[in-house]
Amino acid sequence: EDKVVQSPLSLVVHEGDTVTLNCSYEVTNFRSLLWYKQEKKAPTFLFMLTSSGIEKKSGRLSSILDKKELFSILNITATQTGDSAVYLCAVEAGSNYKLTFGKGTLLTVNP
Amino acid sequence: DTAVSQTPKYLVTQMGNDKSIKCEQNLGHDTMYWYKQDSKKFLKIMFSYNNKELIINETVPNRFSPKSPDKAHLNLHINSLELGDSAVYFCASSLSRWGTQYFGPGTRLLVL
Numbered sequence: 001e002d003k004v005v006q007s008p009l010s011l012v013v014h015e016g017d018t019v020t021l022n023c024s025y026e027v028t029n030f031r032s033l034l035w036y037k038q039e040k041k042a043p044t045f046l047f048m049l050t051s052s053g054i055e056k057k058s059g060r061l062s063s064i065l066d067k068k069e070l071f072s073i074l075n076i077t078a079t080q081t082g083d084s085a086v087y088l089c090a091v092e093a094g095s096n097y098k099l100t101f102g103k104g105t106l107l108t109v110n111p
Numbered sequence: 112d113t114a115v116s117q118t119p120k121y122l123v124t125q126m127g128n129d130k131s132i133k134c135e136q137n138l139g140h141d142t143m144y145w146y147k148q149d150s151k152k153f154l155k156i157m158f159s160y161n162n163k164e165l166i167i168n169e170t171v172p173n174r175f176s177p178k179s180p181d182k183a184h185l186n187l188h189i190n191s192l193e194l195g196d197s198a199v200y201f202c203a204s205s206l207s208r209w210g211t212q213y214f215g216p217g218t219r220l221l222v223l
Contacts, residue, residue: 031209092209106152
């Protein structure tokens with residue numbers, strides 16, 4: 001069975017700090033890895049990674065994938081209170097491209 | 112203008128009842144999904160349809176039956192509701208069978 005493990009499960013930081021969220025996976029026939037941000041409602045898409053070593057960047061957020069070591073990290077620099085959310089990692093795998101989610105990292109950014 | 116919409120947003124019902132949740136997407140996507148998110152926020156795939164054809168059917172009780180009348184709609188019917196069905200149900204869609212999935216706002220189901 002495909003497995004996606006995120007760490008830490010929760011994290012509390014102060015505004016301005018930099019955080020690194022981790023996602024490791026064990027899947028059969030990897031296709032892609034996706035990061036989502038979930039505030040009160042629906043998960044919203046952040047990044048999709050398919051190739052190792054290529055950083056994806058969007059403002060203060062960036063992410064990279066290591067397909068050899070089977071993990072990805074999501075970095076957030078100069079955190080703001082609006083970054084407080086659950087960050088979900090998901091891996092797309094298999095012939096049916098099924099998306100398996102991790103349990104998420106709850107990030108709380110205090111002013 | 113909502114890309115993926117679900118109705119209702121909230122559903123409170125008694126054990127044993129039958130209920131339906133509707134999902135519509137106006138993105139022109141071919142593939143639609145149902146996910147269940149439990150109280151610990153764990154999001155798990157239930158079903159996926161591509162062009163009205165069922166392609167993913169996870170280990171879900173057969174009280175849950177998805178129906179896709181056309182590729183823009185995917186409804187979820189639940190028979191004989193149980194307490195453990197209480198969760199948030201998310202619909203999602205993607206352009207094809209792979210790639211980025213876009214989520215609806217969720218339907219919060221509470222079974223009493």
